[in-house]
Amino acid sequence: MYDRILLPTDGSEASSRAIEQAIGLATETGAEIHALFVVEDIPYAPEMMDDEVAAQLRSVGEEALTAIREQAEEAGVDVVAALEEGAPHTTIIDYSEAENVDLIVMGTHGRSGLDRYLLGSVTERVVRTAEVPVLTVRMEELEEE
Secondary structure, eight states: OOSEEEEEEOSSHHHHHHHHHHHHHHHHHTOEEEEEEEEEOOTTOGGGOOHHHHHHHHHHHHHHHHHHHHHHHHTTOOEEEEEEEEOHHHHHHHHHHHTTOSEEEEEEOOOOHHHHHHHOOHHHHHHHHOSSOEEEEEOOOOOOO
16 A cells, blocks of 8 residues: 655654654555655745754754654664755655655644744645645644643
């Protein structure tokens, strides 16, 4: 069913459930996981993207990819990790096509209203433009006390 599953991550809590789902699917199907972290270009504020900021973002990406690699290897799943630079949604789509993935598994923050309008949704853009199925995994709602 699936040979290659793409797992884009931003290192956030929302992506942790997607990681679990992707590893579970890979375990069931024998698929290889392609973990991808995209260091986002900031076209509207290029002065903010100096070498120090870029290095920090790459460090966050490496940590996120290492965590995925460790979790997957514990489950006996093969992992290919990649750190790319660019616009997240286009980089994810380009990677999925170049690596011939069968499925993309992504977390979603569940934003709505003004937050979604202002921040946009990488997941939504990927869902609309991907040539392969996209499994979206919503972050668990925090219990109200």
